[in-house]
Amino acid sequence: MTKPIQEPIDDKRQQEYDGVPLAADIHENIEMILRDLGGSDDVVIREITSDRYTEPAAAIAYIDGMSDAAIINTYIFDVLNRSLPHIEADRDKHEAERRTLAENLLSGIGSIHVVSDTGELYQFMLSGEAIIFLAGSDHAYRADIRQWKGREVTESTNQTSIRGPRESFTETLRINTSLVRRKIKDPRLWLETITIGSITKTNVTMMYLNGIAKPSVIDEARSRLKAIDIDGVLEGGYIEEQIEDSKYSIFPTVFNTELPDSVAAQLLEGKVAILVDGTPNVLLVPTQFVSFVQSSEDYYQRALYSSLLRLLRFVSGFISLLLPSLYIAITTFHRDMLPTSLLISLAAQREGVPFPAFIEAVAMEITFEILREAGLRMPRAIGQAVSVVGTLVIGQAAVEAGIVSAAMVIVVSVTAISTFTVPAYSMSIPVRMLRFAFMGLAASFGLFGIIMGFFTLLLHLCSLRSFGEPYMAPLSPFIAAEQQDALIRLPRWLSFKRPSSTQKGNRNRQRKR
Incomplete structure (x- = not known):
């Protein structure tokens, strides 16, 4: 069939599809599909003719590559060819026979539904379903035979697990x-x-x-x-x-x-x-905030191990957030807090460094962020090697050139490593952003600035809500019954209730023994 050439569809016309009934003439429906889809090459229209009809007895429309062509060829066409000769050409007499035909298709395919308007037709057809038109009918049938290539269920590369299921979600x-x-x-x-x-x-x-x-x-x-x-x-x-x-x-x-x-x-x-x-x-x-520090692997190990690892993550979070700012504040404003031997060592390291500690820290942090981003965007075969080697080479070269001190390299390295202990990548990004803000406060006001910034951060976190529920629950507001799975995890045989802040109804997890 010749593909008509028409102008593209605008948004206003796209909205007018909903509620527009289909025509009783198959040719008219087919021309509408070809016109609205611009005669695209992947639109397949197959007609079935019969001596009892002056027009096509039936037609099937589907998108090549999204629908299972094998089912269409071997099953749908077979049912239509066997059933159509028994359907009366008079459209007023064969509605019951049409329903029988749909039931025959349903028995083999498993999902046949009526399509009554143009909006539904395009929604399901462009989702991979086949549309079946029958002569004399002002509605069509859709067959759910979607099939397209997709990624198989594989192990997650972003959220690794030592003990636990390896499968991860796909794009389907x-x-x-x-x-x-x-x-x-x-x-x-x-x-x-x-x-x-x-x-x-x-x-x-x-x-x-x-x-x-x-x-x-x-x-x-x-x-x-x-x-x-x-x-x-x-x-x-x-x-x-x-x-x-x-x-x-x-x-x-x-x-x-x-x-x-x-x-x-x-x-x-x-x-x-x-x-x-x-x-x-x-x-x-x-x-809640604590969910970003918890890992699914916490529940597959013994409670003591899981609790220690979870506390380690919280400590690592504080280190990644505050360690550079504490170093800046102490070496700039509060040198008397350091032991004399350590102070002399740091002073000797910084003797030839031309920049203050704040500039050192910012330069090293930005350099590390650039290397981390480059490692993510480069091909996997060389990305990790480039990020590791680049960090070692640049850090060593910067110390030997006298641009930064060796202690600053250690601080930035420990900070970066601590960031990776946070299981949720979406939470590590705010920590990295706030790190620069705390370094600025430390360079301006010392420990006082860090303390005030930390209290401001806590106030902000306590003011947040997620779908109406407190973001910092069960820590703030403090819910004693839910501390069993917050900072630590109690053994499974002591966890009797579900969290009250996120559920309603049956709170019992298990019976008390």
Whole structure:
């Protein structure tokens, strides 16, 4: 069939598709599809003719590469060829026979639904489903035979685990939901799908445990997702920026992970998961500050080991945030706090350095950030080697040239290594940003500036909320019953209740023995 050449569709016309009924003439529907899609090469139209019809008896429209052509060729065409000769040409008499035909298709394919308007037709066809037109019918049928190449379920490269499941999410939405359902085999695990994006028509699925998650949180998440009016959603970050509470805070109030076991664990605590088609990261709301320091591996080891490692992460977080500023403040304003031998050693190292400690620290931190970013963007085969070798060479050369002191190189190195102990990458970025602010306060006001900046930071954190829930819970407000899994983790046999701040209803995890 000749492909008509038409002008591109504008946004206004795109919105007018919804509610526009299909024509009863197959040729008219096919011409509409070819016209609206610009005669694109991947649009496949296959017609089935019959002696009983003056027009095509049926037609199938689908997108090449997104629908399973093998099923169309070997099954759908077979059913249509066997069934069409028995359908009356009179369109007023064969509605029941059409329903029988749809049931025959349904018995083999498993998912046949009616399409009644143009908006639905394009939404499902461009999602990979095949559209079946029957002569004399003012509606069509859609067959869910989507099939396209995607990445297999592999081990996560960003969130590594020594003990625990190795699988991670992929870019395919239905695979991601199945990975969670494999871990939670309960009918109370409910899914709601919302289409967001006037052009991309991206499927966004909200997943929660009914009866455990707070109804207020579910309603809030649903309303925020439905309120998004954007032309396209290509990654979960599009959704995260739209639904987070404090849009001007540098701290994330929406948790994201690519581990199915982490999502399942937080669903059991009453949280809501948001899965975006096309991205391997799942959003979780509401979230608390302590969630970014916790790791799913904490729950696969003995409680004593997990508690020590978690405390180590908190200490490392303080080191990565405050160590350079403390060094600047002490060496600039509070030298009397140092032992005499250490003070003499530091003074000897800095004797030939032309810059104050603040300039040293800023220069070294910026250099390390550049090397870290370069290592991330370069090919994996050489990226890590370049970042490590570059740090060693530049640091050694800077000390030998007398630009920075050896002590400053040690401080910056320990600070950088401590940053990597934070499991959530989204939390390490605010720490790196605040590090420069604290260095400025230390250079200006010494320890007094650090203390005032730290109290200001605490006040800001305590003022944040995530979907209406306190961001610093259970530390502030202090909830004694939930300290079992905050700074430390109590043994599993002592964890009887779910957190009250994120769930409502059945709080019992297990029976007391």
